[in-house]
Amino acid sequence: MHRKKTFRAALWIACPLVIALTAACNDQPSTAHPAAEASAALTGSPGMSNPSALPTPAASAVPSARENSAVPSPAAPATSASLPAVRHSVSIDLQGKSYDFPAGIPGTERYNFATVTARGIVWSPAPKLEGEGSNPVWIPLEPFSLYLSDPANPQLDTSTARKLFTQTLPEKSNEYTKLSSLQGAGDYIIYHTYTMFRGGVQALKSQAWAMKVGDSAQPAEILSYHAAGGYLYFWGIEEQEKLYVSVSQIPGNADGSYTYEVYVYSLAEGRKEKLHTFSLEGNQLKFSYHHHSYEVKLQQG
Incomplete structure (x- = not known):
């Protein structure tokens, strides 16, 4: 009788232990990948x-x-x-404030542009691009567009922006046009484009454009120019009077020197004049226009 009680007690203790061990084995986690x-x-x-x-x-x-x-x-x-x-996004700092917008393919951030105007932020996201070659040349499959957004919103989005303009595609299918710069000047924007053909190493043509933000009119071409094959092009903006100035250095003189062509374009009047009297000191252009003297810092374009 004593042995039977001892056996029952041992079984009473052992059963919960077996159940606990069985549960522990069933709940053991597998190795995570x-x-x-x-x-x-x-x-x-x-x-x-x-x-x-x-x-x-x-x-x-x-x-x-x-x-x-x-x-x-x-x-x-x-x-x-x-x-x-x-x-994936691009962040651009404008007058001490950062603006973000979707950037498309990583590595094509340089094809996104934004600038401050008196009407708001004008910006152009990179269009759909296709890489060509092992060190890819990015070919736009769609034309670039310009948008206007509220400067108070740091997130620039085409769904909330106003589309200002979409560049037309070149007539020939093997040609493409890229935006190379975008800058604001009061109510105006100035931008530059260049057109190439697939596999080409030099632009077929480069152009400077001006447009008043908010107007329904199409952009006005300031001028066409060469910026390759020995040709050099520089430009700048006189902010107060809203003047765009350009300096083309044209090779071909017998002594190896350049011929200079200098133009000033009034954004407000939409008129271009060739300057015959000017001086260049480094990247500073000094000139007179309508009986006033100006000095503009140039950048290469």
């Missing part, structure tokens, strides 16, 4: 979980397809809100 761990860490990243927080190009990381398709753990239901917001 490194990619799944990286995905889980990215999903829980506070820096990417806020869709309105756009990363700058230097700090952004574009997850791979595997990272984007990570399977959530049972504790985190599979919902789109739990996945990170993956965006």
